[in-house]
Amino acid sequence: xxxxxxxxxxxxxxxxxxxxxxxxxxxxxxxxxxxxxxxxxxxxxxxxxxxxxxxxxxxxxxxxxxxxxxxxxxxxxxxxxxxxxxxxxxxxxxxxxxxxxxxxxxxxxxxxxxxxxxxxxxxxxxxxxxxxxxxxxxxxxxxxxxxxxxxxxxxxxxxxxxxxxxxxxxxxxxxxxxxxxxxxxxxxxxxxxxxxxxxxxxxxxxxxxxxxxxxxxxxxxxxxxxxxxxxxxxxxxxxxxxxxxxxxxxxxxxxxxxxxxxxxxxxxxxxxxxxxxxxxxxxxxxxx
Amino acid sequence: xxxxxxxxxxxxxxxxxxxxxxxxxxxxxxxxxxxxxxxxxxxxxxxxxxxxxxxxxxxxxxxxxxxxxxxxxxxxxxxxxxxxxxxxxxxxxxxxxxxxxxxxxxxxxxxxxxxxxxxxxxxxxxxxxxxxxxxxxxxxxxxxxxxxxxxxxxxxxxxxxxxxxxxxxxxxxxxxxxxxxxxxxxxxxxxxxxxxxxxxxxxxxxxxxxxxxxxxxxxxxxxxxxxxxxxxxxxxxxxxxxxxxxxxxxxxxxxxxxxxxxxxxxxxxxxxxxxxxxxxxxxxxxxxxxxxxxxxxxxxxxxxxxxxxxxxxxxxxxxxxxxxxxxxxxxxxxxxxxxxxxxxxxxxxxxxxxxxxxxxxxxxxxxx
Numbered sequence: 001x002x003x004x005x006x007x008x009x010x011x012x013x014x015x016x017x018x019x020x021x022x023x024x025x026x027x028x029x030x031x032x033x034x035x036x037x038x039x040x041x042x043x044x045x046x047x048x049x050x051x052x053x054x055x056x057x058x059x060x061x062x063x064x065x066x067x068x069x070x071x072x073x074x075x076x077x078x079x080x081x082x083x084x085x086x087x088x089x090x091x092x093x094x095x096x097x098x099x100x101x102x103x104x105x106x107x108x109x110x111x112x113x114x115x116x117x118x119x120x121x122x123x124x125x126x127x128x129x130x131x132x133x134x135x136x137x138x139x140x141x142x143x144x145x146x147x148x149x150x151x152x153x154x155x156x157x158x159x160x161x162x163x164x165x166x167x168x169x170x171x172x173x174x175x176x177x178x179x180x181x182x183x184x185x186x187x188x189x190x191x192x193x194x195x196x197x198x199x200x201x202x203x204x205x206x207x208x209x210x211x212x213x214x215x216x217x218x219x220x221x222x223x224x225x226x227x228x229x230x231x232x233x234x235x236x237x238x239x240x241x242x243x244x245x246x247x248x249x250x251x252x253x254x255x256x257x258x259x260x261x262x263x264x265x266x267x268x269x270x271x272x273x274x275x276x277x278x279x280x281x282x283x284x285x286x287x288x
Numbered sequence: 289x290x291x292x293x294x295x296x297x298x299x300x301x302x303x304x305x306x307x308x309x310x311x312x313x314x315x316x317x318x319x320x321x322x323x324x325x326x327x328x329x330x331x332x333x334x335x336x337x338x339x340x341x342x343x344x345x346x347x348x349x350x351x352x353x354x355x356x357x358x359x360x361x362x363x364x365x366x367x368x369x370x371x372x373x374x375x376x377x378x379x380x381x382x383x384x385x386x387x388x389x390x391x392x393x394x395x396x397x398x399x400x401x402x403x404x405x406x407x408x409x410x411x412x413x414x415x416x417x418x419x420x421x422x423x424x425x426x427x428x429x430x431x432x433x434x435x436x437x438x439x440x441x442x443x444x445x446x447x448x449x450x451x452x453x454x455x456x457x458x459x460x461x462x463x464x465x466x467x468x469x470x471x472x473x474x475x476x477x478x479x480x481x482x483x484x485x486x487x488x489x490x491x492x493x494x495x496x497x498x499x500x501x502x503x504x505x506x507x508x509x510x511x512x513x514x515x516x517x518x519x520x521x522x523x524x525x526x527x528x529x530x531x532x533x534x535x536x537x538x539x540x541x542x543x544x545x546x547x548x549x550x551x552x553x554x555x556x557x558x559x560x561x562x563x564x565x566x567x568x569x570x571x572x573x574x575x576x577x578x579x580x581x582x583x584x585x586x587x588x589x590x591x592x593x594x595x596x597x598x599x600x601x602x603x604x605x606x607x608x609x610x611x612x613x614x615x616x617x618x619x620x621x622x623x624x625x626x627x628x629x630x631x632x633x634x635x636x637x638x639x640x641x642x643x644x645x646x647x648x649x650x651x652x653x654x655x656x
Contacts, residue, residue, distance in 0.1 A: 169392055175361055176394040176452075178381045180408035180459060190407075194398035 050249075053242050061243035068240055074229035075248070077142055081225065082211040085149040089207050090200065092150065093157045098192060101165045102174060108162070115158040118151050126151065127217040142223045149211050156206035164199020168192075205259050212252050310337030311372050311462040311495045313358070318367035319519075320353055327353040328364070329519035338493040340486070341524070342510035344503055346542070350519040351499045352467060358497060359465050360384050371462060382411075387456030387494075391468040393448045395440040401427060401451045402436040408459035426454040430484065446477035453485065457492065464489065464496040470505060482509055503543050507531070515539045533569070537653035540583045547589065547623040549645075550655065551582040559652055562598070562617075562645045569649035583651040586626040590644045591615065593634050597642035599623075601635050611635070615643055 065071060100107050118126070127148060131139065138144050170192070177187040193200075218225040224232070226248060234241035313335040320328040328350045335341050343351035356362040358369050360381030368377045376384060387408075395404050402423050409419035427436050430450040440448055449469055456464060466485070470478045486509045489496050500506050506513045507527040514524035515538070523535040534540035541548075551561035553575055557568045561582045591599075591613070599615040602622065611632035613625050623643065627635065635641070 168397075169394070172390050172392050172394045173396055175359075175381070176388065176390060176455075177396070177407070178361075179359060179384075179386055179388040179465075180455065181382050181385075181411035182407070183382055186411060191396050191398075195396070197398075 050246070053246055057239045057243040057246065061239045062247060065240055065244045065247055068233065068237075068244070070224060070229050070233070071244060074224045074226045077224070078212055078226035081142065081146050081149065082208045084143060084146040085153060085211050086204050086207045088146065088150045089153045089157045090203065093154065093161055093203070094196075094200070097158060097161045097165060098170070098188070101162075101170050112158065112162070115154045119155050123152065123214075123216045124220065127220045131221060139221075142225075145214075145218055145221060145223060145225070146211075148217050148221075149207075149214065152214065152217075153203075153207040153210050156210065157203040160199050160202035160206060161196065164196045164202075168195055201259055201262070205256055208259075209252070209256065212248075310493065312337050312370075313463055313495055313497065314370040314373070315354065315358065316368045316370060318354060318357055318364045318369070320350075320357065320362065320364050326519050328357075330367070331516075331519070331521055332367075333514055333521065333524060335495055335497065337495055339511045340489055340496040340498060340509060342498040342500055342506035342513045343516055344500055344506040344513050344542070345516035347501060349516040351501075351516050353519075354516075355465055355467055355497055355499045358463065359386055359388055385459065385462045386465055387459055387461030387463075388465040388467065389449065389452045389456050389469040391471055393440065393445065393452070393472070395443075395448055395451055395455070397440050400437050400439055401432060401443065404440070404451055405455045405458050408455065412459065423454075423458060426458050427451070429457075429488065430454045444477075445473050446481055449473065449481060450484070453488070457488070457494070461494060464494045466496065466498040468500055471500070471502065478505075485509065507543070513543075515542060517542075534583075534651065535570070537573075537583060537651060540651050540653075545586050545624060546583045547586065547625075548581050548583055548653075548656070549617075549621060549623065550619060551580050551652065553577045553580045553652060559650065561650070562643060564645045564647070566645055566647055567649040569651050573652055575652060575654060579655045580652045581655050582645075583653060584623075584645065586612070586624045588646065588648065588650075589623060589625050590646055591625050591627070591635075592642050592644075593639055594642040595640060597640045599641050599643045601637050601639045601641060603637060604632065604635055606632075615641060617643060 096111070100111055130144070130148060134144060138147075173191055173195070174187055177191045182191065213227060214225070215227040215231065219228050219231070230241050230245050230248070233244065313333075315331055315333040318328050318331040319326070327348075331350065331354055333341065343354060345351050353362060357364050360376075360379065364377070368375045370376070371384075395401075396407065399407065402420065405423035405426050406414075406419040409422060414422070424433065424436060427433050430453055432447060432450055432454070435443060435447060435451075440451070443451065449472075452469070469485070470481055473481065482505060498506070498510060507530070510527060512524055512526055513530050515522045515530065517538050523530060523539045525533075525535075530539065531544055534543060540546050549561050551559050553559050553568070554565065555577055557571045558565050559568050559580065559582055560566075599617045601613055602616050603614045605612040606629060607626075609629060610626045611629045613627060613632065613635050614622055615625060616622050625643070
């Protein structure tokens with residue numbers, strides 16, 4: 001659900017900015033009409049369920065959500081997991097991907113293949129396997145989930161960072177920095193990282209969205225993350241649970257928009273596009 | 289700031305050149321293999337302080353590998369690089385004090401032109417005000433003072449390469465390395481930038497190694513041109529020397545236009561072609577008497593309009609002051625001859641001409 005809200009935020013940006021304006025009047029008019037048609041259909045598709053949910057829960061339910069048992073603790077857990085997962089993911093994937101690009105370009109395809117695996121393997125398989133072998137001390141802590149989520153986030157994080165690096169001519173700018181006297185730290189900190197801002201933000205947005213919306217693993221591992229709480233709660237109080245998920249949707253959306261705007265402001269200066277969930281796809285095409 | 293960096297503009301507005309200039313560069317017997325390919329095969333070059341040497345050759349001849357070894361981005365399997373007579377083989381690239389301009393656009397996209405130029409100074413712990421001032425002067429020097437605050441994506445290709453040049457010069461490099469810096473640019477910009485680089489290089493007196501596959505670029509810019517083939521240096525000489533007295537057939541055919549004519553090598557250093565017998569320019573080619581080819585420049589062939597001559601004009605191309613004529617000789621050999629345009633009026637296609645070899649020495653090469 002979190003990822004849906006992210007996509008929703010991004011659709012208008014794609015529609016208005018990226019389609020090349022034609023000089024001929026009639027096709028320009030057709031393009032505009034077509035764009036609006038897509039926008040309206042997509043809007044209806046996304047908004048009707050939201051509107052229905054709002055109708056069902058009623059405004060009053062929102063007030064009681066926050067006081068509801070487990071709301072704060074489950075939301076807090078999900079946010080903590082999102083932060084931890086993002087930190088581990090970036091710390092692992094960024095140096096790995098940069099290193100592979102610079103020194104082991106032949107292994108890039110292999111790495112890409114490996115990072116795809118979590119998409120191919122169902123989350124149920126992953127979590128059941130891990131629960132079998134994980135040491136007891138780890139099984140007791142919800143951060144076991146963060147480790148699992150790092151695996152789940154791998155394909156998204158890799159692709160985002162990889163696309164950013166491919167758009168960069170990494171080898172040349174690293175060599176340029178080095179010929180100007182920059183050591184490894186300065187090269188990474190002042191040259192590589194600033195140019196990966198957009199890619200890193202994409203990776204962060206995708207990872208956060210994934211963690212805030214993941215249900216299967218958390219539920220099987222018996223931790224009450226926010227999605228699990230919503231589901232459990234819907235058994236007892238339907239209206240409150242729907243209000244809670246709407247609220248979660250809104251909070252997540254705000255969160256992702258904040259990240260997006262942060263990235264946009266920075267990258268407008270240096271010519272990059274805005275960060276949306278579609279940045280990855282766009283960078284893929286630019287990189288090739 | 290290290291001692292040899294002087295950012296102060298002199299009274300006449302040009303940058304001061306300090307006495308520490310004059311770095312000599314010696315490439316000593318460099319070899320490098322990539323798998324089964326020998327990219328460099330015993331390359332040795334000695335560069336005098338302040339000299340601009342161009343390495344010229346077809347792609348894959350090893351010229352870029354040589355440059356990257358000097359820069360410290362590649363290591364040689366054997367051999368060494370000496371800067372001011374000191375072996376720098378074990379010095380990492382970041383500590384070599386070499387300014388490099390790359391073939392592809394290498395500006396840091398996240399920094400303005402000014403910050404790009406100032407980057408090397410920042411790495412040398414030059415204070416903010418100082419480095420901005422020096423970077424500004426360098427941008428002025430390459431004619432981009434007005435673009436200082438622009439980001440790379442706002443600059444044209446030529447402007448980007450000029451910023452890259454300013455950035456490389458900002459660190460007052462001991463050696464300037466240019467890796468085909470003009471090949472991504474369009475012809476007109478290339479010509480301007482070529483002159484600008486040469487003028488700056490001569491003014492600053494920076495020893496410069498320049499890699500290119502464009503012979504015109506090499507001949508017009510360099511003090512000496514090293515022609516490379518298959519990892520080896522075929523010849524290194526001043527441009528006119530290279531053109532007039534190529535040491536090998538490869539150099540002769542790679543630099544400028546060469547006609548190849550079937551000939552008969554006689555004893556005693558003489559060769560016969562087009563019914564004249566002339567001296568051999570390269571007796572050390574070590575060919576035995578018999579069929580060989582001779583190589584002659586388009587301006588080295590004489591031609592007269594004559595009935596029933598040994599050739600027929602096939603095409604005539606007006607090139608301004610000269611007109612280029614292709615002549616089909618008997619034996620299905622086509623030669624190219626340049627004539628002053630004032631003398632070319634009679635040379636319409638189909639005209640019968642007589643082509644002959646003046647008595648000057650010619651290059652010989654095995655028959656192809």
